[in-house]
Every structure is written in structure tokens, then in C-alpha cells.
Amino acid sequence: MTSFRYERFATDGAARLGRLHTAHGAIDTPAFMPVGTAATVKAMQPESVAATGAQIVLGNTYHLMLRPGAERIDRLGGLHRFMNWSGPILTDSGGFQVMSLAKLRKLDENGVTFQSHHDGSSHHLSPERSMEIQRLLGADITMAFDECTPFPATPAQAADSMRLSMRWAVRSKAAFVERPGHGLFGIVQGGIYSDLRAESARALIDIGFDGYAVGGLAVGEGQEAMFATLDATVPLLPEDRPRYLMGVGRPSDIVGAVLRGIDMFDCVMPTRSGRTAQAFTRRGTVNLRNARHQDDPRPLEEGCACPACRSYSRAYLHHLIRSEEILGPMLLTWHNIQAYQDLMRDLRAAIGAGRVAAFAAEAAAREALGDIPAL
Amino acid sequence: MTSFRYERFATDGAARLGRLHTAHGAIDTPAFMPVGTAATVKAMQPESVAATGAQIVLGNTYHLMLRPGAERIDRLGGLHRFMNWSGPILTDSGGFQVMSLAKLRKLDENGVTFQSHHDGSSHHLSPERSMEIQRLLGADITMAFDECTPFPATPAQAADSMRLSMRWAVRSKAAFVERPGHGLFGIVQGGIYSDLRAESARALIDIGFDGYAVGGLAVGEGQEAMFATLDATVPLLPEDRPRYLMGVGRPSDIVGAVLRGIDMFDCVMPTRSGRTAQAFTRRGTVNLRNARHQDDPRPLEEGCACPACRSYSRAYLHHLIRSEEILGPMLLTWHNIQAYQDLMRDLRAAIGAGRVAAFAAEAAAREALGDIPAL
Numbered sequence: 001m002t003s004f005r006y007e008r009f010a011t012d013g014a015a016r017l018g019r020l021h022t023a024h025g026a027i028d029t030p031a032f033m034p035v036g037t038a039a040t041v042k043a044m045q046p047e048s049v050a051a052t053g054a055q056i057v058l059g060n061t062y063h064l065m066l067r068p069g070a071e072r073i074d075r076l077g078g079l080h081r082f083m084n085w086s087g088p089i090l091t092d093s094g095g096f097q098v099m100s101l102a103k104l105r106k107l108d109e110n111g112v113t114f115q116s117h118h119d120g121s122s123h124h125l126s127p128e129r130s131m132e133i134q135r136l137l138g139a140d141i142t143m144a145f146d147e148c149t150p151f152p153a154t155p156a157q158a159a160d161s162m163r164l165s166m167r168w169a170v171r172s173k174a175a176f177v178e179r180p181g182h183g184l185f186g187i188v189q190g191g192i193y194s195d196l197r198a199e200s201a202r203a204l205i206d207i208g209f210d211g212y213a214v215g216g217l218a219v220g221e222g223q224e225a226m227f228a229t230l231d232a233t234v235p236l237l238p239e240d241r242p243r244y245l246m247g248v249g250r251p252s253d254i255v256g257a258v259l260r261g262i263d264m265f266d267c268v269m270p271t272r273s274g275r276t277a278q279a280f281t282r283r284g285t286v287n288l289r290n291a292r293h294q295d296d297p298r299p300l301e302e303g304c305a306c307p308a309c310r311s312y313s314r315a316y317l318h319h320l321i322r323s324e325e326i327l328g329p330m331l332l333t334w335h336n337i338q339a340y341q342d343l344m345r346d347l348r349a350a351i352g353a354g355r356v357a358a359f360a361a362e363a364a365a366r367e368a369l370g371d372i373p374a375l
Numbered sequence: 376m377t378s379f380r381y382e383r384f385a386t387d388g389a390a391r392l393g394r395l396h397t398a399h400g401a402i403d404t405p406a407f408m409p410v411g412t413a414a415t416v417k418a419m420q421p422e423s424v425a426a427t428g429a430q431i432v433l434g435n436t437y438h439l440m441l442r443p444g445a446e447r448i449d450r451l452g453g454l455h456r457f458m459n460w461s462g463p464i465l466t467d468s469g470g471f472q473v474m475s476l477a478k479l480r481k482l483d484e485n486g487v488t489f490q491s492h493h494d495g496s497s498h499h500l501s502p503e504r505s506m507e508i509q510r511l512l513g514a515d516i517t518m519a520f521d522e523c524t525p526f527p528a529t530p531a532q533a534a535d536s537m538r539l540s541m542r543w544a545v546r547s548k549a550a551f552v553e554r555p556g557h558g559l560f561g562i563v564q565g566g567i568y569s570d571l572r573a574e575s576a577r578a579l580i581d582i583g584f585d586g587y588a589v590g591g592l593a594v595g596e597g598q599e600a601m602f603a604t605l606d607a608t609v610p611l612l613p614e615d616r617p618r619y620l621m622g623v624g625r626p627s628d629i630v631g632a633v634l635r636g637i638d639m640f641d642c643v644m645p646t647r648s649g650r651t652a653q654a655f656t657r658r659g660t661v662n663l664r665n666a667r668h669q670d671d672p673r674p675l676e677e678g679c680a681c682p683a684c685r686s687y688s689r690a691y692l693h694h695l696i697r698s699e700e701i702l703g704p705m706l707l708t709w710h711n712i713q714a715y716q717d718l719m720r721d722l723r724a725a726i727g728a729g730r731v732a733a734f735a736a737e738a739a740a741r742e743a744l745g746d747i748p749a750l
Contacts, residue, residue: 039694043701045682068669068694076672076690084686275701294443297451307420311459315451319414319443326418326650326701 004140004183004210006242006263010352014234014261017351020211020242022088022140023181024080027055029242029263030347032254032340033090035271038063039073039083042271043326043333046085052306052334053341056088056140058266061133062097065123066116070136078138090141090266093130093172093187095165096148096215096247107147109164127171135177143213144172146187151219158191165189166203173207183210185244191216192225194232201236212237213244214262218253227256234261251280251343252367255360258347270340274333277321279308281339284367288332292374293318306338307331379515379558379585381617381638385727389609389636392726395586395617397463397515398556399455402430404617404638405722407629407715408465410646413438414448414458417646418701418708421460427681427709428716430462431515433641436469436508437476440498441491445511453513465516465641468505468547468562470540471523471590471622482522484539502546510552518588519547521562526594533566540564541578548582558585560619566591567600569607576611587612588619589637598628605635612636626655626718627742630735633722645715649708652696654683656714659742663707667749668693681713682706 002021006029010017020027034041034049036057041049049057059079064070073082079089095112098105102114102123111126130145146165149158169186176184186204190196204212214233217226230245237243244264245257254265270280277289281301288300296314304310308317308331320328343363350359377396381404385392395402409416409424411432416424424432434454439445448457454464470487473480477489477498486501505520521540524533544561551559561579565571579587589608592601605620612618619639620632629640645655652664656676663675671689679685683692683706695703718738725734 038698038700039691040698040700040702043705045702045705047682067698068690072670072690075670076688082688082691082694084691295447295450307422313451313457315443315447316414316457316459319457323413323415323442325413325415326704327415327420329701330418330420330705 002181004181006211006240008239010354012351012354012356013259015258015347015351015356016261016263017348018242018263020263021181022183023179024086024088024140025055027088027264028348030254030258030344030351031056031264032344033058033264033266034337034340035060035266035268036083036085037268038067039079041333041337043274043329044271044337046083048334049085049337050087052338053345054337056090057085059089059091059137059139060097061091061094061130061137062101064137065094065125065133066118070133074136074138080138088140089138091134091137091139091143092246093143093145094125094133095130095146098125099148109167111145127168128175131172131175131177140182141211142176142182142184144169144184144186144209146189146215148219149189149191149216151191151216151221153191155193155196158189158193158196162189162191162196162200166200169204169207173209185209185211185213187213187215187246188233188237189216192221192229194229197229197233198236201233205238209241211242211244213246215246217245218248218267223253223256226253227260230257230260230262237261251340252364254343255347255363258351259356259360270336271333274336275329277328277332279332279339280336281371282363282366283369283371286371288314288317289321290318296375298372298375300335301339304335304338304342306335308335377556379556381586381615383614385729387726387729387731388634390633390722390726390731391636391638392723393617393638395638396556397558398554399461399463399515400430402463402639403723405629405633405719405726406431406639407719408433408639408641409712409715410435410641410643411458411460412643413442414454416708416712418649418704419646419712421458423709424460424712425462427713428720429712432460432462432464434464434466434512434514435472436466436505436512437472439512440469440500440508441493445508449511449513455513463515464513466509466512466514466518467621468518468520469500469508470505470521473500474523484542486520502543503550506547506550506552515557516586517551517557517559519544519559519561519584521564521590523594524564524566524591526566526591526596528566530568530571533564533568534571537564537566537571537575541575544579544582548584560584560586560588562588562590562621563608563612564591567596567604569604572604572608573611576608580613584616586617586619588621590621592620593623593628598631601628602631602635605632605637609636626715627739629718630722630738633726634731634735645711646708649711650704652703652707654707654714655711656746657738657741658744658746661746663689663692664696665693671750673747673750675710676714679710679713679717681710683710
């Protein structure tokens, strides 16, 4: 059996080139994980997700425990088989989404009781139940159960929330069932307060995890505060373990976080934007609903290998969106996942070549150009 | 250049095994044409449509003239290039849909003036404009412009409507620009009245078309009346030309029509049903929204080569539908198109083997079994 381990091949400043080995295969890092909330990366077949170069997808404990249910997925052979994804899967702990989606939440030391946003049925999550659900799903990477600190929060609120999460981290570690190739990540909290982030990082390192996530960012604090928090946090994390910045982000967020030593990312942005006519390109975002594209025979992005760019014109993509055809979200989602995977591939190559800072500057300059001029 | 021609390889009773050659390739008949209304077979990439064995798709003149516009598609290189379909395309004349979808229609001898159902803008269709639009789209098979006779209609109403369509057929033929590999089909009308159908068939044969369609059926008359109309009509059509039953139908309709000598079909049923959780199988239709599937690890249809059946359980398909995930319509549409193409392939094999009547009986017996029992 594969052991769960992180190999670091090269560094370039704080940026790291590496590989994470799991029970379902290896992940080249820095890596972006497409989000497969309800056991599907929305509007994509898993073969297509893999074709973009994505090696790992994320599943959401909160959604899956409610529908179709973790025990049901276990009976059906686990999440990999259920959704036909043979590569690694990371599941979140449910802590973040129970706070943002569930109704009538009641939080105490033990955990959270809440009502489903689907049907109002009552459910409970605790560190122990979150570990059990993620084991039933068959996650390669399990996330410790935490409370997502609201933003903004006073130092006292952020401290109380973080310390609860650290007590839950102890319980998560105790409840996690070790299996070869399966890892458990702790989550650094503490809001935008450096001293709390440091306290949280030390607490997690004392417990000991297979990887370390930075949580509670990209919640409204802005890129500058996010980068400052990373500057204060990442250097405290063990060099021999992977680092995951949760829920981030736009391409420039990812580039900046890679420069600061982050290895893993997830975000709904490429998939969600694909369903709202927004395409990510090296020259920034393009809104394909705009009438400027209606007669444009050029591809969305020259040189992109995705089917939206290989086989269709901007005029056609615009037509699909205006006609509310399902193929529109299908093609734009594929393009956006491809664009994110291409960014990660280019970042890995730049780190390997010792020129990641130059790459970041070039990427920012290209993005500042904006979309190609209309014909 | 390929000439537009029909080869007949074998007959079995009235059923015919053949091949239709067009500018964009050949079609094995009997053939089912998936409907690509707005320049996309809904929820499918064209590569996936082709992977089911489909060799030709249908485009709708009414929809495409309104959005994105026939002149625009022409400027962008034609419909094949616009929608990335390299095989043959048949376009309808717009006559049927202008009657069922447009607002404020005004019909006279010249044609129809109407308002778009999108934005109320005013448009005109006539035999000459329909031929022009279908030429701009680049159709391999162009349909004569006709009026779709309402159902029910009195003999006098059906006769008036049919005779108008026959005068329009003369004008369609005159306006059609001959090009190698491109064909024009006339449409037999006359409602459920055998004498009118015969009059219409004679009129069309006098004009001379590359193929003959039977129109105005599957509009509420029922399968028995439809088959009776085919029995009265098809024997009057030239044996050396393809015969197309428009807008039909369910699998049993197709089998019965093939037994009566029809070569080509189109229908929105497989694609539309794929978006409403209805799957076609050899044992009849299956509603995957039903909770009986929620724990069922079996494929939708054993032995089917489509990805929905190869890679997923009924439980997963049910989950996608309950979760309103786009992948649900994507997979079920693929399955349904595959099921229809498999039916056509089996019908062609049965005709070639001289056992199409036995095949039809076996298919009816299998369908009568109903879905596999729940676990």
C-alpha cells in the first residue's frame, strides 16, 4: 500500500515544487482541486476533469451527508466508485458549510446541531461524526472538523473560535482511523490576527497532522490581508508536509499564495463562473454573454487545449449562452478548469526552473492587458 | 464531389436497408437523426453524438433564423463549422415551428409573417426565404416549405392546407439551388385522409424530389391512425428515394414505421426525456427520479455502451437528478441517444438478415416486460 507522504523536489524562494502520494495516486504540487460538491464536478464528466490535468477533486461533507447520505455512499462502494473518479479525493469537514448553508444552527463544545437546507431535517456534526463521514466517503485526505471564524471578528471572538477549533482538532486526530495512503489535515485558524495564527499553528503541530491547511481566508478580508496572514503563518508550518489554502481563489490569489509556499488550492470559482458565462484567460476574465462576441470567429483563447477553444468560435459560445443551452456551461466549465490546471502546470514549471517570481510578474502583466480587442 | 443518392441494399417485406450519400458523408438507413434545434444537440458535445453511432443531426430553420440568424451563421462558415458537426445535417423548413411557436402569425399564399417568440421582432418565411435560409445554413438535406396541417382537421381544411403546401413545394423546388451532394425533400401532407395523402404524393412525384417525407403525423392522431396513414402513403412513394417520417417518435412508432418502409426519423423525445429523468431501455422507459433507484447499484441498462450505463449506478443517476446536477441531463441524454441508435443498428441488422418482423415482435415483448424489478 502507498504511504501518505509529501516529496519536495525544488524550492524557489518560498515556493515549493513537490508531489503528494495518496492511496488513489499522486498529486503534483502546487495543485488546484476542482470542487465536486455533490459527488460531481458540475457540468463535467470525470473523464473530462482528468483530461484537463486535474489529479484530485474535492467533495463536500455537508452536502453529501444530507444527500445522498454518507452511509448510502459507503454501501454503494464509496465516493470514488459512486462518482466514477479513480484519483485522490479530499473531503472538507462540513464545518464551513454548516455555518454558511444550514438553518437553525446550534453550536456548543460538542459540535453543531442544524437543519438541512433541503428539507429542514435535523442533523448533527462533531469532530467524531465528521471523521466517520469522511471515512465512509473514502476520502484520501480528511480535514479536521473546525469552526469557520466569521469575518469580521474581534480578536477575542477570533481567539475563542480558534481555540474551539484546536480542541476539535485534538478530537479529530483521536477519531481519525489511520489507513495506508490516507491523511488527515489540521486547519490553522485565527482570522487576520498573526498572534492567533501562530498560536493555532503551534497547537496543530503539537497534535501532529499529515498536512496543514490555512482556513478562514477569502471570506472578505481582501487579497492584501490574505497575503499578510500567509506571510505570518506559512513560515511556521513544517516544511515536510503539504500546505493547503482553503477556498482560494482567483488566479492572482493562487500565484501570490504559491509564492508564499502554499501547495494546494480549491475554489468554486472556475466551475461557478463557467455556469455564468465568465471565462478565465491569461488576459483576465471574459464575459461571453457580451454582444461584442456575437460575430467573432476567433477562439475564446488561442492555444488553449480545451474543446471550447479547439472546436468553437466566441460567436458560438455567445450563442449557446444567449440561448441558455446546457452546452454553454459544459464548455465554459471545461475551459475554466483547463485554465486553472494550465496555470498550476506553468507555476510548477516555473518553480522547477527557478523563475517563479518572473513568471508571476509576466502573468500579472498579461492579465493587466485585458481581453483581446474586439474585431 | 459526392452526388446525392440513395442505395438500397436489401428489403424485408416493406422494410428497407440502405445508405444515403450526401456532401458530408453517408447515412446508413433506417436512421434516427438527433435534433439539434439551436445548433446544439442539447446537453451533448457533437463528438459524443457521433460516438453513439449517429451519422446525421437535424437543425431547425425557425430557431436558427431568429437566433443567431442565418446570415450570421453563413458569415461564420456555415452550420457545420458553427456547431462543430462534420457529418450530414438536415434542416427543416421552419413551417412546422412557425405554427407551433411564433406569435401573431399571418399566413397567406405568399408565406407567413410572424413575431419571434424571443423578442416580438417581425419576420417572414416563404418557400423562397426558407430555401435561402437552408442554403445559408449549409444543409445537406433541405426540406420543402410547407404548412403543417392542424389536427384535427376536416377533409376540406386538410385538402386546402395540403394544396397550399403543394403549391409551395413547386416554389421550393424552383428556389432550391442545386449543389452536388445536397438534396431537397418534398413533404406529403393530407392529414389522416388517404385520398388526400395520395393526391399529395402524386403532386410531389410530379415535381420530383431527392427524397420524400411524410409530414403532419405524430400530432395527436395516435399510433393506429399514423400506421394506417403510412400504409396508404408509403407504397405510393418512389422506391429509389429515401423516405422520412417527420417528428417520430417512440421506439415502437419507429419499429412500426420501418416495417412500413420508412428510412429516416427525427424526434426530440430522446433528448427532451433525458432532461426530465426519463430513460429509454429495451424494457421500456425508466423514471430515474423514482426513489426505488436510490440504493440500486446496478446500471441503468445492462450491456449498454453509453457512459451512463458503463460507469454509474442507478443510485448515482437518481442522486444527480434529485440534486438537479447538470451531469444528470448530460448522462441521460447520452443514454437515450445511444438507445435510439442501438435500436436503428438492430433494425438494420434484422432487415439485412431477413428477420425484421421477428425482431419487431421480440422488441415489443421485451418492452412489455417493463423495467427490471427493484432490488
